[in-house]
Structures are given as structure tokens and as C-alpha cells.
Amino acid sequence: MTYKERDKQHLWHPLTQHQVHPESTAIVRAEGCTLFDEDGHSYIDAIASWYTCMYGHCNLYITSKVSAQMQTLDQVVFSSMTHPPAIELAEALVSILPNNQEKLFFSDNGSTAVEVGIKMALQYHFNKGERRHVLIAFEDGFHGDTFGAMSVSGLSVYNGPFEDFFLEVKRIPTPDGSNHERIIEQLKDLSKDHKIAAFVYEPLVQGAAAMQMHNKNGLDQILQFCKTHGIITVADEVMTGFGKTGKHFASLHLTTQPDVICLSKALTAGLLPMAITSCSLEIYEAFLSDDITKGFFHGHTYSANPLACTAALAGIELLLSEDMQENIQNIIHSHQGFGEHIAQHPKVKSVRQTGIIFALDINTKMERYGNLRDRLFQFFMDHGVFLRPLGNTIYILAPFTISQGELNTIYQVIESALDSVI
16 A cells, blocks of 8 residues: 555544545655655655745765764753753844844744743733733734634634634735835724734735735835834744745834744754744843743643754854855745746746746636636646645745756746646
């Protein structure tokens, strides 16, 4: 019996309607930018396995570091104890985060990183003796699948059955360069009528919203408004973090820095699950008290797992290397050239790019998980490229280590799909 057949006996996959899609591709090996299935087929991983394996799969530098750590310390409780990998990671990460970030809180995935950020913001005001319970978030954002993260997410395809149980959230449009004054007026009205605790946002690029990109000057004005009104700003950099926007973090493109930053995905280079929520010293100090109940009582069993910390530290070392920074610039320039070319295609409505994140919209209406989207996905797989269209959007977010030849293959397969599938 094949792995594909065995899979169907017991496994329930994420974001999958198994009645319609009963089979999964069994990947048995990965190397560099390539995935290999049980039938011997290979696929260029053009989305870095959900934006995680940014330094390539099974990177020997990272795996050797983790292997060595495994022989010394595998796991230890992080409540009341600490260890060198966590300390060294904290020092390395704080050195590249926006300069107002001082404290790191560990959890285990992107959703929990956001959950922690929301709880920090709500309790910050509570500890200060002020009850603020309303959150602000962008329309069509996505922040994860736990309840706080779902509350600030605007994509109802994920949230429908649970919306009656959400935190109270008010939504604002993303700034497009022409609407920021209207957004500020909306924020003024919301601030008059509601006790707003925090603004939770994806800086510059909304991932699950089909890589929609927004204006940094408009976002800066929103953040400045929040700062002047005591609204905690929580940047969800789970997708954008670690070099994908051309800087180490998307927030570094902005003048006004967030109070809280949520990190996961590429944090551990795709090797192990872990998340971090960083914050300013001001946020942290609001939890210091002789009253124990003002502490932050949130915890995960595998918080700051030494192996995951080691993978993250190795990933940061690679990110900061001259070769990796050169690779990032090469991808950016390559995408720019492809964008200029493919924008002329009659079936392309628009193209957009931030850093190594490239997206194009097809000039036809498509359901997010509909038949045409499925046919596109299968065409890509049949031609050796792993891409996951989001509705009528095809996007590329490949590892930093991808070669020009592999990029050219991705571009060619996308153009072929436009000619033969659409």
C-alpha cells in the first residue's frame, strides 16, 4: 500500500475538504528548493512550504547545528529555567528587530504568537487600571486559527462557524495611498465610541488575502494615530518576517515601530515549530508587580525548545550572511523583470511585488477553493512546480536559495498555465 493510500486511513489535513479532495501527495524527501514524492516526481517549492524553508530544505548548516544541540540538551521546562540557545537567540534577534523591541515571549506557532500579542495588549490596559476591550484590524486580514487570532481575521471562509464567540473587533480598510485621511477619520470616530485596546495588522503585505499590499505612508499615519491614543500596535510578521520584504522585517520599512511583533514560520527556517512575540520595555514593565495576578500567565510546554532555538539562531546567521543578502536582491530583481513581462499578458489583470513576494491577479473571477483554482494547482504540479493559487491570485514566495534556472522554470510554468488553463 502506498503512503498516499495509507494517509487516507487516519489523517485529517488542514484547509482540506476531504469529500472533494480525498488524496494528498506523499513527499518523502526534500533538498534545497526541491520536494520529491513517493513516485519519484520532483517539484520546485515555489512557496517555501508556506514561507518557512527560506534557506532551502534540509540546509546542512542548520541541521548540523541542531544535531549537535540534540546531543547536549533536547528539552527543558522554560518556566523558572533557561538555557544557552534561548539566551543566544534572544540576543541575536533583538539585534535585528526594530530598536524598541526588548523582551521576547516564546510560544509554538503563528496563531499563538498573535494570541499572545492580543493578550499582552488587553492585560496591559487591565494592569494599568483601564478596561479596554475593543480591537482594530484590517479588512480581509488573516492572523491564525486560535480564537483571538480568528477574531482579528477578516476572511469568513475560515471563521464562519465561530464568529459568535469572537472578541469585539472593528475593521478598517488597508491604506492604498489615497484613502488614509478617511481611515484616520474613521479611527477618530471609533476612538470616541469605543475603548480600543490594540490594532493588530500585517505590515505591508496581507498574506492569506492573496498577498494584497498596502501603502507604507498610510500605515505609518495609522500607527502614529494609535501611538497618540494609547492603542497598542501589534504587528503580525509571521509571514513577512526574516527578509521577505527586502529588509529583515517589514516594520523596518516604516517610521513608526510597533509595540508588539509576532514571529513564526521562517523563524526556525522550516525545521521545527516555534513562535516568538516580542515587545517593548514599556509593555513588559506593565506586568511587573508585587501582585502576582498582574503577571502574564500564559505558557506552552515546548516554549523555547532548545532545538528550535538552535535552528532559529542558525537561520539568523544565514540571513545576515553576505551571500543570502545577495540572493535576496537577485530574486527581487528577477521578479521585477518577470513582472514587467507578464503584466503585458492579456489574461493578467495586475501584478505587485514587495521584496521577494510576487503576485499576479488573473483577469477572471475565481473561487478561493473552486474548480479553476484546482485545475491551476494540478497544472503546476504536473509541470514540477509547487504553487498554491489564492483565488485568482498566483503568487511566488520561494526560498532565498533558489537558482535563476529554477526561477525561470517557475515563470515559464505560470505563463504556460495562463495560456492553456485559463
